[in-house]
Amino acid sequence: LIETALAIGLLLGMAWRLTYIAGALFSLLIWSTAEGFGGPYTSGATNLGSALLYALVFVAFGLFESFLGPSPYSLDYYLARRFPKWKSAAEWKPQRIWPEIRPAFDWDHQLGAIGAVIVALVLALSTLASATNIGRLPATPANAAAAVSPLKLAAASVSPLSMATAGEVNKRPLPVLPPLIGDGAEVDINLVASDATIEIANGVQYQVWTFSGTVPAPILHVREGQTVHVKFFNNGMMQHSIDFHAAQIDSSVAYRSINPGEKLEFSFVAQVPGVFIYHCGTPPVLQHIGNGMYGAIIVDPLRPLPPADVSYVLVQSEWYTQQVEGRLMTGDYNKMVAVTPDLVVFNGVAFQYKDNPLAAKVGQRVRIYFVNAGPNLWSAFHIIGGMFAAVYPDADANHALTGVSVYTVAPGEGVVFDAIMPHAGKYPIVDHSMRNMELGAAGLLNVTQ
Numbered sequence: 001l002i003e004t005a006l007a008i009g010l011l012l013g014m015a016w017r018l019t020y021i022a023g024a025l026f027s028l029l030i031w032s033t034a035e036g037f038g039g040p041y042t043s044g045a046t047n048l049g050s051a052l053l054y055a056l057v058f059v060a061f062g063l064f065e066s067f068l069g070p071s072p073y074s075l076d077y078y079l080a081r082r083f084p085k086w087k088s089a090a091e092w093k094p095q096r097i098w099p100e101i102r103p104a105f106d107w108d109h110q111l112g113a114i115g116a117v118i119v120a121l122v123l124a125l126s127t128l129a130s131a132t133n134i135g136r137l138p139a140t141p142a143n144a145a146a147a148v149s150p151l152k153l154a155a156a157s158v159s160p161l162s163m164a165t166a167g168e169v170n171k172r173p174l175p176v177l178p179p180l181i182g183d184g185a186e187v188d189i190n191l192v193a194s195d196a197t198i199e200i201a202n203g204v205q206y207q208v209w210t211f212s213g214t215v216p217a218p219i220l221h222v223r224e225g226q227t228v229h230v231k232f233f234n235n236g237m238m239q240h241s242i243d244f245h246a247a248q249i250d251s252s253v254a255y256r257s258i259n260p261g262e263k264l265e266f267s268f269v270a271q272v273p274g275v276f277i278y279h280c281g282t283p284p285v286l287q288h289i290g291n292g293m294y295g296a297i298i299v300d301p302l303r304p305l306p307p308a309d310v311s312y313v314l315v316q317s318e319w320y321t322q323q324v325e326g327r328l329m330t331g332d333y334n335k336m337v338a339v340t341p342d343l344v345v346f347n348g349v350a351f352q353y354k355d356n357p358l359a360a361k362v363g364q365r366v367r368i369y370f371v372n373a374g375p376n377l378w379s380a381f382h383i384i385g386g387m388f389a390a391v392y393p394d395a396d397a398n399h400a401l402t403g404v405s406v407y408t409v410a411p412g413e414g415v416v417f418d419a420i421m422p423h424a425g426k427y428p429i430v431d432h433s434m435r436n437m438e439l440g441a442a443g444l445l446n447v448t449q
């Protein structure tokens with residue numbers, strides 16, 4: 001509103017003195033309150049902000065006017081002639097006698113000038129629309145940080161010749177199913193809640209909350225019927241907890257939150273086979289999962305599935321980011337609530353298996369233990385160019401689905417997929433929800449002879 005009043009004052013030549021003073025002060029105000037475009041308040045800003053410049057422009061206008069005297073091309077000129085007191089609002093030297101200046105141009109020129117002023121006035125009034133636009137995010141430093149896209153940061157470091165969408169992610173081991181933790185009737189699991197910084201896209205880091213330092217958390221592999229002893233220690237900065245979907249247990253005891261420095265122990269029998277999520281369940285759970293506290297536990301069935309030649313574990317999840325500085329991101333809880341992810345990833349890193357594909361041979365049974373950690377989005381899991389040989393929603397071979405090309409995996413759900421590729425080739429592994437695929441939920445299965 002102040003902007004619009006200033007614009008009208010400038011265009012009509014009305015109350016110039018007030019306009020200049022208010023304009024300069026208002027520009028300084030914008031500059032000093034970091035209204036986004038105003039000042040150097042985003043990290044990495046390299047200029048002083050444009051608002052300071054406007055303040056100087058207003059000062060310059062004031063100086064011009066005081067040297068050159070009043071102009072006949074202004075409302076002030078006419079108002080002051082009719083109401084002499086108006087001068088005090090309009091002029092730097094009100095005591096000066098108004099010279100009788102006649103308009104120097106003929107009417108044709110004047111009409112042109114008036115037309116131009118009207119056009120400019122309409123434009124100025126149209127800014128009212130944006131000034132009162134409620135739906136727009138205010139230009140605060142927090143919103144500016146939230147607007148930084150990790151994918152764009154990742155792409156910025158990529159040579160234009162690279163085929164990769166978001167650069168070549170640092171290579172890490174393929175997510176092969178690890179061996180059973182133990183062969184006996186009982187196994188021990190030690191997990192530590194701890195803060196860490198990990199890569200979520202090429203060259204882009206995120207300040208995560210983890211189980212044992214990685215996202216996803218360590219892959220746990222047990223067998224149906226084994227008793228699992230869980231030892232959980234909180235080495236983080238706040239309360240955390242651990243919730244195993246593979247267990248049937250009193251959650252108010254086993255899954256309770258513990259303070260930093262405390263430990264928690266419980267045991268459960270892995271009675272139900274399958275692939276399950278485990279995650280932190282401390283409120284707001286959305287934030288604890290959103291910041292990285294999830295993993296997969298595989299419970300092998302006593303009545304085995306058809307033997308697989310190669311087995312991988314994929315955990316899908318979303319990242320909701322805001323910039324800390326440079327290429328370091330942290331979580332954005334507002335985005336988690338609004339479900340506006342910046343990245344959707346397999347095993348924590350956008351596009352990591354595009355540059356470093358999963359591998360298999362023609363005719364091999366490739367098993368993918370798939371967990372969707374969410375926290376919010378469903379996955380439409382798909383291998384482009386492929387057909388699942390079997391989908392096991394419950395790890396029971398008698399319940400296998402066949403003839404499925406896309407299968408839905410809800411947040412928190414785990415499903416076992418078998419694929420047998422009859423031809424060599426590079427098969428994209430994706431979340432067939434296209435937005436999610438473009439945000440990073442895409443990798444490759446490289447099938448060779």
Ligand SMILES: [Cu+2]
Binds near residue numbers: 209
């Ligand atoms: Cu937690």
